[in-house]
Amino acid sequence: MTQHLFIPRQRPFRALLALGAFVALNALLPVTAGGASTETAAQEGRVVLVGFDGADSRTTRRMIDEGRLPNLAGLAKGGTFAPLISTNPAESAAGWAALNTGTNPVKNGVPSFIKRNTSGTQMPAFGHIYQEDMVIEIPSSALVSGLVAAAESLPFEPNMAMGLLVTLAGVLGFMFVLRGLLKVKLELAVALSVLISLAGGYAGMTWMADRSTGGSSDSLASNTYEVPQVFKNAVTQPGFWDIAARGGKRAIVLDAALAFDQETVPGARVLAGLGLPDVRGAGNGNWFIYTTEDTEVHRAPKGWVDSKGSGTGTTFRVDERGGKIVTAVYGPVNFTKKAPLEAQIAEINESLKSPDLGWKTGGELRDKRKALEAELKGLKSAPHDHRVSLPMTLERRGEELAITINGDTQTAVEGGWTDWFRLPFELAPGLVAGGLTRARVMELGEVITVYLHTFDIDPENPPIWQQVSQPAGFAGELAGWAGGPYETLGWSCMTNQLKDKKLPVEVFLEDVEFTMKWRRRLTHSVLDRDDWDVLFSVFSTTDRVQHMMYKYHDPDHPFHDPEESARVVDFFGKPTALKDIVPAIYEQMDVTVGEILAKLDPADTLMLCADHGFTSYRRGLEVNNWLESEGYLTLKPGNTKTNNNMALLAADWSKTKAYSLGLGMIYVNMEGRERGGIVPKGEAKALLAEIGAKLVALRDAGSEEAPFDEPQQVVLDYAIMDDLYQGPQEWGRADYPCADMQVGFAEYYRASWGTVSGKLKLVKNEAGAVVPGPMFKDNSNNWSGDHASNSPHLVTGIFFSSKPVQIPADGVSVMHIAPTVLESLGVPIPENFDLPALARK
Structure with missing residues (x-):
């Protein structure tokens, strides 16, 4: 499309x-600046909702009891504190979409980050965004x-x-x-x-x-x-802020997940967050390392991308001559080349039809067409050759390195950061895609190494086709309020850089601190104004820290190093051991809440929320291997390669009943839905219940090298999704967004990395035959904390309200938040919401 x-x-x-x-x-x-009536501005009491991605209720409760979170303790004492139950699965895409819209994943269209390809193939696809x-x-x-x-x-x-x-x-x-x-x-x-x-x-x-x-x-x-x-938003329901604006209230939203690519509603000013790509169109952001290190040999513009890692980083070998390095930075592919190339090819094709064309001229035209077709093909197959570039030079200046990008020069010492560089990538006259980046000097000795951060979309000069706010001008207006540009990449903080082991943990933590301080700055710039009735601001750093720092925090993590975990680094101006970074980010959450409380009036309502909680990720289950071991998935005979491990290719679909992909999702190989489906729809739920019961009974004895004293429960519960959520799509159809069943893993377990992309673990036995490998594997990744396929009743987030509310018997759900905010504003709650507002005490 x-x-x-x-x-x-x-x-x-x-x-x-x-x-x-x-x-x-x-x-x-x-009308006012926000688009609502002047009568609204006189409303008594505003509503502030602050989201802390991944803020775990158990960790928060423990730290409150230890006296380490005084502002949250005061909020709980004077109001309400309760665990907040996420969606199933308990992860950010589904959790935030449900929280924002007050509707379940079948209604709002976002079941997870990953879902089954709706074409009928047993392959993964994005579940929260699409591209067109x-x-x-x-x-x-x-x-x-x-x-x-x-x-x-x-x-x-x-x-x-x-x-x-x-x-x-x-x-x-x-x-x-x-x-x-x-x-x-x-x-x-x-x-x-x-x-x-x-x-x-x-x-x-x-x-x-x-x-x-x-x-x-x-x-x-x-x-x-x-x-x-172009990145498009899969959410099909309006956010509560748009509903509030239509009800006459003035809303401001900062960094909300899946809030881009939406209708502009007068009265609602929205800065989007999770889901936004960088200016190059990369969903998780591309980052770059420039180095004179002799062992690096791949030069610009292609460089080297580690295919075994996240695939998001590129390393360029550069050369120093006379204390100076001349190179470039590479932005989006220049798609404006496509139309002229196609026009030239079409013109040549017309010329070749002429009966009067000589053989020599015809040959020259065919050669030219071949070159043009190769260049056109290269826009996709070799994008590095077609990226818009800006000049960059690196020059030694004593103990500093001068970094110049597009004429802007900044200096930094070894270990130091620059401020923002603006990157105006001009694709054609009048067509500019504005980006932002920062640089860190990693080495400034015999070897020069510079890290260039992701090319975030410039909020004051975004590419018109990929706006970061509604209305389009709000992102730039917000930069004026806050006193400068800011990060816009939906996935903030350097998790991929740390996963790929390309940067030390200290650099990740520096970026976390930078991000959180700027998010506070943006939030304060709104709190200092009086032209809004409801503010929703989201902080993502709690999530990113826990994903990457649990192996230091959890002494029983298989890759916990006690000596390294005791190492002290600077974090928010305090010497902090790496093992204490997780609780330290909760203390910074508490600081943030205290600063917000100080700016609110007694009549205002403050609510805090999280999309999910957290636990340590120690062991992964190869779900497709387990399905194979139980006879639900059958492998094709004769496979000779261990890397031929995608279920789509490795399974015999004429005998396979179920398969897994994504974050703990199981699908029936359903007749009439999957290609080669064999299970009738009428038998599917009984099959799922059978699989679920066996998973709950599964126990892990540990590895041969490190057996457990007692076998560990792997799966806590499971959910058949059609019994959990209902919406416009009929279960059993290809367009049904959710899985057939969601596995709820127990503490410390998760679906393996391979399962996410629909793979099995295959190995060669002593005879050289390819066979299924072990079902369990220790998590050796720096990504050592998680939540994504754990039971939602285990990894609960936080809910706080400064005004006491009643807690329902079955707990507070993320789908309670939107109706509670709207009721606090006096705005009618839409009929399609799944749950009512929480009643005031």
């Missing part, structure tokens, strides 16, 4: 035009471009904004001509100006509506481009 979008050319005066129009419109219309091509047009007229930019920046529906802008401009213009130049009587000049301008305004509003629905705008466009694989 291709989306069609008309893009205003990026002009220096667009902000001034928008500002001028906004001032004029505010003089004419009874988008056609963009750039107008040749600067005036039209400026009007479109201004209309889309204002806090109104763009169609209405365009009509008002054209009307206002027309009135001023005609008044100048009729009254100023032609000296027409005032009354007549006013009447004529208004009548003519209203007609023009209606035409402008109609044209804007036609443009927004894909109508033709060829008469105004100079160039058309197809942007490949």
Whole structure:
């Protein structure tokens, strides 16, 4: 599917035009900056909801009891503290989507980060985002471009904004001509100006509506481009902030998961978080290492990507000459090359049809076509050759390294960071994708090594096709409030860099501190304003720290090193042992809450929430291997390669009843749904219950090298998803978003890394035959804490409310949050919400 979008050319005066129009419109219309009525601004008591990704209720309770979280202890004493039960599975994509929308995964369309491919193949696909091509047009007229930019920046529906802008401009213009130049009587000049301008305004509003629905705008466009694989949001339900705005409240949202690519609702200003890619279109962000180390041999523009790691980092070998390194940074693939290449190929094809074409000319044309086709193919097969680049130089200056990117020079010592570099990647005249990066000097001795952080989308200059906020101008406005640009990549903090063992843990922690301080800064910039009724701000650092630091914190983790865990580093200005970083991030959460409380009035309501909790990830279960051992999955005979381990390729689907992929998800090889499905739908639930009961009974005796004293329970519970969640999609169809069954792992266990991508563990036996390998494996990854396939009743998040509420008998769910916020605001709760608001005591 291709989306069609008309893009205003990026002009220096667009902000001034928008500002001028906004001032004029505010003089004419009874609205506030947020788009809600002035009556709303006088509302008594605001609502602040703060999300702490992965904040675990058990850890929080223990630290409150130890006296280490004074602000949270006070909040619990004066209000309510309870475990918050996540979705099933208990992970961020599904958890935040349900919390934001008040609806279950079948209704909101987000079952997990990973789901089964809906084409019927037994392969994984993204469950929280999808990608599609988008056609963009750039107008040749600067005036039209400026009007479109201004209309889309204002806090109104763009169609209405365009009509008002054209009307206002027309009135001023005609008044100048009729009254100023032609000296027409005032009354007549006013009447004529208004009548003519209203007609023009209606035409402008109609044209804007036609443009927004894909109508033709060829008469105004100079160039058309197809942007490949733009990130789109899979959430199908509105966030509670949009519902609040439609109910007359002014909402501000900071870093909310899966909040991009949504309708702009007047009154709601939304900065998106989880799900947003970097400026290169990479979902988890690409990062880069430039080094003169002799052992690195791969040079720009391709460099070297570790295929055994996350695949997100690139290392470039560079050379120092006379104390200076000349290189470049590489941004998005220049997709604007595609149309001219296709046009040239089409022209050659037409020329080759000519009966008068000579053999020599024909041969030259075919050779040229072959070269053009290779270049066109290379846009996908060799993207490094087609990326927009900016020059970068590294130059020694005593004990500092001067780093210059695109003319901007900053210096840093070894171990030091620069501030932001802006990266204006120009793909075509008027078409710029703005990025941001920071640099850290890793080595400045005989070898020079520089780390370049992910190229986050510049909030003040985003690529038009991948906006980071609604309305589009809010991200830049927020930068003005906070005093500078900020991170926008949906997956913040350097987890992949640490997973790939390319950077030391200290650098990861420096980035965590940078991220959390900036999130506080953004939050304070809103708290200091009075133009909102509800604020939702999300902090992700609690999650990232626990994912990467549990092997230091958990003395029984198989890769816990007591000596290394006792090593002291600086964390938020305090000397902290690595084993204490996990509780230290909870203490920083408490500091954040204290700072927010200090800015609230007694009538305000503060609520805290989390999408899930946490536990140590010690051991993984190869779920497909277990299914094979129990006879539910059958392997094809004759496999001779251990890396031919995707279930899709390795399984005999004529005999296989069930398979697993994703985060603890099990699917029936269902007749009429899967390709080669053999299990009738009517027998599927009985099969799932049988599998679930056997998993709950499963015990792990440990490895031969380190057997357990007592066999350990591996699976705590399971859920048949059709019995848990209902929505518009019918279970058993290919488009049903959830798994057939979700495994709820016990403490310290998770689905193995291979299971996530639908693999089995295959090994060669003594005879050289390929056979299933061990079912259990110690987790040796730096990613040593998790929650994603644990039972939701085990890894519960936090819920706090400054106003006491009643706790339901079956606990507080993430789906209680949206209705509770709306009720606190006095906004009616939609009928499709799964749960009611929590009642006040």
